[in-house]
Amino acid sequence: MGSDSADVLILGGGFAGLAAGVGLSRRGARVVLLEKKPHLGGRAFSFRETGYEGPIDNGQHLFLACYRETRKFLRSIGTEDRLEIADGMGLDFADSSGARDRLRSPTGLPPLAGLGLGVAALSGLSLRDKWGLARFFRRASRAARNGGFAPDLDAMTVSEWLLKEGVTPRGRDRLLDPISLAALNEKSEVASATGLAQVLAKAFFEPGADPRIAVARVGLSDLYADAAERAIASGGGTVVRSERATAVEEGPEGRIVGVKTAGGAMLKARTILSCLAPWDLAKLDLPRSLRGAWRDLRPAPIVSVCLWLDRPLLREDEKLIGLLGTEIQWVFNKSAILSGNGGMRGAGQYLSIVISGAHRELAWQPKALIDVACRDLARCFPAFRREWVKNAKVVKEPFATLSGAPGAEALRPRPGEMAPGFRIAGDWTRTGLPATIESAVLSAAMACAGIS
Ligand SMILES: Cc1cc2nc3c(=O)[nH]c(=O)nc-3n(C[C@H](O)[C@H](O)[C@H](O)COP(=O)(O)OP(=O)(O)OC[C@H]3O[C@@H](n4cnc5c(N)ncnc54)[C@H](O)[C@@H]3O)c2cc1C
Structure with a gap:
């Protein structure tokens, strides 16, 4: 590999x-x-496996219409149309007593007004619950507009914040906890309030806010990984797979000059840009100038259960449903999402079920996870029968996202230069967003500013 000629050596292909x-x-x-x-593809990729129909994501990923940097990136590699963006804001819920609820807002309304109407129409909440939520959203949006949220928010968990703002337990359980857990990958008793504030601001409060949900119509790797590799190659760049960086080399004047690999090579470049997750960067032999408090950042896991049923459980227009009062949290109708792109042939249905913040469930055997998924589906959808399941697969991601517990925000370094010749990017850097795809893509743009 002619690595000596590189202007920029990028570590990590997520x-x-x-x-x-x-x-x-x-x-x-x-x-x-x-x-x-x-x-x-890093933590967002798909694969195919003999014996299973369709591409399997390492875990279902949700996008939002307000993921503007991500959409710009996909547009630049010609794949933005592989994202399906919902027409309006909407979320369906099913609870463990079999009841259904729906957060919907008419199209064309400003996001905050739409949210207000949507909450008002929820059938599982009392007037008092709705009033508590309305007051919380009003105060949070005002804070977001008036120069941002108070700095003490990062010392507080989501549940402490919601309690302080007078959100009722039912308002939490049936709306804000599920949204917070999905977005922050930690239960509201663990996640920092900063993360929820960032998500709400982006989706509802900021200029250009847009809470519409988007999903990839294809496997995640087909959404971006292959097309991005082709775009790099057509720009004269080189992608080297199956080669691990092991150490970062510092030159005599404190400038970072190269990276050693497990294969024994020493790769040099004018700029080294690490796009590794913090726990992966910390495994490298690093000079003192690159070590820092960021090494205390911790991961949070996600467990997914894919089920292939011999008949449909969800309607064609039900792409995702949030489950309330259950161990499993979201069920995605992959047959409808992938429609025509390898979902499932014949009369059956392919479902992907998500457990976020899955610290406990990570240790469970696949059979126990499948049993729990089937038990919870039967509670929420009384027609469901375990005998409908003809195939199942469990995917565990122990290092899915940053665990955004109180205090974590202050440990996130800004994307950009960490030492002369060495820059960092990645979802975990301090972009003003929780560690998500949008944060990853935005961090790349921020870290690359000024590199020619
Ligand atoms: C199951 C699951 C569900 C998720 N759901 C969502 C969601 O709904 N919405 C959302 O926005 N985000 C979601 N995320 C988070 C999202 O996937 C990440 O934020 C994003 O993929 C991170 O991208 P990245 O490039 O920063 O890091 P990574 O994807 O971790 O990329 C880093 C790359 O570096 C490579 N690497 C590591 N060490 C070395 C080394 N020593 N040498 C060379 N290469 C190395 C890794 O293999 C990896 O490819 C989810 C994540 C998971 C796992």
Whole structure:
């Protein structure tokens, strides 16, 4: 590999590394991207496996219409149309007593007004619950507009914040906890209030806010990984897979000059851009100038259960449903989402079931997870029968996202230069967003500013 000639050596081929690679090679930089795994996509990829129909994501990912940097990146590689953005704001819920509820807002309304109407129409909440939520949203939106949220928010958990603002337990259980857990990947007793404030601001309060949900109509790797690799190659860049960085080398004047690999190579570049997750970056042999408090950041897991049924459980227009009062939290109708792109042939249905903040469930055997998924589906959808399941697969991601507990925000370094010659990006850097795909892509743009 002619690594000596690289302008920028990018470590990691997830959303951040690929977005940086595409952006930089389009600007004329000679890029080399190093990825330790045989496939690209990092924590957002898909695979196929003999015996299972359709692409399997390493876990269902949700996008929002307000993921503007992500959409710009997808547009730049020609795949934005592989995202399906819902027409309006809407979320369906099913609870463990079999009752259904629906948060919907008419199209065309400003997001906050739409949210207010949506909450008012929820059937599972009392007037008092709705009043508590309305007051919370009003106060949170005012704070977001008037120069941002109070700094003490990061010392508080989501549940402490909601209690302080007078949200009722039912308002929490049936609306804000499920949204917070999905967005922050930690229960509201664990997640920092900062994360929820960031999500609400982006989706509802900021100029350009847009809470409409989007999903990939294809497997995640088909959404971006392959197309991004092609775009880097067509810009003259090189993607090296199955090669792991092991150490970062400092030159005599404190400038970072290169990276050693497990294969024994020493790769040099004018700029090294790490797009590794913090726990992966911390495994490298790092000079003192790169070590810091960020090494205390911790991951949070997600467990997914994919089920292939011999008949449909959900309607074609029910793409995702939030489950309330259950161990499993969201069920995605992959047959409808992937419709025509390898969902499931014949009369059956392919479902993907998500457990976020799955610290406990991570240790469970696949059979126990499948049993719990079937038990909860039967509670929420009384027609469901376990005998309908003809195939099942469990995917565990112990290092799914950053655990955004109180105090974590202050440990997130800003994307950009960490030491001369060394920059960082990745979802976990301090972008003003929770550690999500949008944060990863935005961090890449921020970290690449000023690199030619
Ligand atoms: C199951 C699951 C569900 C999720 N759901 C959502 C969701 O609904 N919405 C959302 O926005 N986000 C979601 N996320 C989070 C999202 O996937 C991440 O925020 C995003 O993919 C992070 O991208 P990244 O490029 O910052 O990091 P990564 O994807 O971690 O990329 C880093 C890359 O570096 C590579 N690497 C590591 N060490 C080395 C080394 N030593 N040398 C070379 N390469 C190395 C890794 O293999 C990896 O490919 C979810 C994550 C998971 C796992």
